Amino acid sequence: MSAKNSRSSDGLRETAAMSERILVLAPTRGDAALCRRFLGEAGFIHDICTQESDLCDALQRPSAVLVVAEESLQGPAGACIRAHLAAQPAWSSLPVIVLAAQESTRRLQTPEAYDAYGHITLLERPVRMATFLGTLRLALQEHRQQQRIGDLLAERAEAIRLRDEFLAMLGHELRNPLAAILTSAEVLEAVASDSERAAYCRGLIRPQAMQMKRLLDDLSDMSRMNRYKLSLEREPVDLRQVLKDVASQVAEMFTTRRQCLELDLDGPPGPLLADPMRLRQVFVNLLTNANRYSPKGGHIRVSLDTGDGLARVAIRDDGAGLCAETLQRIFEPFYQDRSQVGHRAGLGIGLTLARSLVQMHAGTITAQSAGPGCGSEFIVTLPLHDGTTDAAASAQPSAQPEQSPRAAARHILLIEDNHAFAMGLKHLLExxxxxxxxxxxxxxxxxxxxxxxxxxxxxxxxLPGLDGYAVARRLRRIAGLSQVRVIAVTGFSCAADQQRARHAGIDHHLVKPVAMADLEAAIA
Structure with missing residues (x-):
């Protein structure tokens, strides 16, 4: 351990010890010696003050219990104690043990005299030592419980802060593509349909909508991951082909920022037994990050190496780089590097999701950087698949789902309460x-x-009234419709929703927004 780390650990231990400290005001030398002896023999961490001014100074440091003689409350010490107790947070109440004279029992008929001291325990002198130590132990337990409450409240406040930041960023990330789509729609209304501007706007709408869809998909996957509902559909795949497909998928964003995306995939094949869709999701998130935090005209390099039964993908950029704190926290949910001024921030879920998906494949993902301004490198390591019977299949392209042949013309009944979506889908199907x-x-x-x-x-x-599950069940009971193909097109995406759909007799469960290729495949 380095000297710096050692000093840091010592400081943490000292702070923890001080938080358990019993602070005693013992005005006489005899009382001070007696308290020091008994508290030391009982193993309590303690601080004995013989002067009222010393007590006022000691109150500025953490303490768990305060022990004071009743007569000391009438002087400057009492004022210091009252001021200290008044400044405590609402969840905290420093236990105060007052050593009272025998005649104090008569004064207890007016307990409001002690209200300013909060939680107070009076012990009548002379005090039996067993009673005194037992009272101290109870007071320490109460203090620890208060600290736990304080920690929980602090965690709750931090969670609320993160939630509010996340919601603000979510609104930002959704409004940007939405603004582009709405603006394009207004332009299309104002210009000739065969003009260059109209063609440009038509080409802009789909990628912006797909950006929103990817964002919502990531949010849905994070929710399913947190509930242990996300599963993999493994098949033999060639990692080289997955990376080529991902490069094609993100090519437009790199072209827009005039960045160079270099692929070094000339080595041996990278056969995996993996879920190709989830692997694409991992590398799209990593390349999106590289694109976001690299300058215009920057260079991003993707390389693949294999050896010792492992495939190693390195994504290196010459962008903003990462500080030490960010390297430690970059895979935490919703974490944002606040030092990255001038860069477009995301939601802070892409890298968290990427790490979880890689770990589900029995792999690892790490981040490296020499510091701010020095670029960064993300390394994904995955176990190779050595199955010989799947060798041919693993060499086949797995990247993008093949285009489904157009379904034969069908008579379709669309049951949808959102009029705008229903008419849009109707026109598309027609x-x-x-x-x-x-x-x-x-x-x-x-x-x-x-x-x-x-x-x-x-x-x-x-649907209003009868929901889709009830409609599907009733459809199956209508004579001549028991075998009709029923396809759910819905915003409900979790595994429980899909299971309910199967039990209701629904043949396919598609999540909005649905790609036409997926819809045609379900209809065919």
């Missing part, structure tokens, strides 16, 4: 040659299903 009818609540949906006999029912779960 553009793909489907016939679409719309109902806005469960009762109308059941009536229309019985009259029109659709091939497919697209069903929101959070």
């Amino acid at each position: 553009a793909h040659c489907h016939q679409v009818d719309v109902a806005h609540d469960g009762t109308d949906g059941l009536r229309m299903a019985q009259e029109q006999r659709p091939d497919v029912v697209l069903l929101d779960i959070g």
Whole structure:
């Protein structure tokens, strides 16, 4: 241990010891010697003051219990004690033990005289030592309980602060792409549909919406992770292909900031038994961070090495770098490096989620940096898969889901109470040659299903009146519709929601916003 660390540890031990200190005002030498002897033999941490001025100074340091003679309360010591007790936080009440003369029992008929001292215990002199020590132990227990309450309140205040910061940042992160989408919509209303500006705005809407979707997906995954509901769908994959796919996925954000994204993937294959979607999520988050904290025109390098049964991916940037404190805390939920002035802050969940997903794959993720302004490097290590029967499969591209063939034209009944979303989805499905009818609540949906006999029912779960689960169960009981394909398109995304959907007879559970390729695959 270094000398600095040793001094720090000694300081923590000294602070902890002082917080258990019993402070005694013993005006006479005899009382002081007696208290020092008995408290020392009982193992109490104590500080004996023989002067009232010494007590006033000692009260400025942490104490657990105060012992004072009743007559001392009438002088300057009493004023110091009252001022100290009045300045305590609301959750704290320093236990005060007053050694009172025998005639004090008559004065107790007016206890308001002691109100200014808060929690007070009077012991009549002469005090039996066993009684005195027992009272001290009880007072120390009460002090420890108060400290625990104080710690809990401090933790609660910190949690509230983090929550408020998180909500403020969430609003910021959602408003930015939303503002771009709304502005584009207004431009499209104002300019000719075949103009360059219209084409630019149409091209801008989808990536901004996808940015919002990724943000909401990360939030959902964090919630599921915290409830141990997130699972992996493992399959043989080639890590090189995963990294190439991720590079394609984030290429636009690097082009926008004129940054160079270099891939060094020329080594041997990196066969893994992993969930390719979750691996893409890990590396998209890491590259998004590198893009965010690197300057315009910066350089980011992704390299892959294999050996000793492990695959090692290093993502190196020449950006803002990390200080020592940030290196220790960077994977904590919602942590923000406040020193990164001028950089776009995220929500502080991407790296936390990345670490959890890597650990679920039996891997590790670490961060390195020589300091602020020196760039940073994130290293992901994953175990290689040596299964020979899966060798061919692991070499196949796994990155982006293959484009599903367009589904044959179907008669679709859409039951959705959000009119704007319902009409938008109706127009999109009709553009793909489907016939679409719309109902806005469960009762109308059941009536229309019985009259029109659709091939497919697209069903929101959070419907007014009859919810989607009830509608699905009733659909299955209508003659001729027991085998109709029912697809939930909903904002409810947790595993329990999906299980309820299966039990209600719903064939597919898609989470809004849903990609058209996923919807076509479910319809086909």
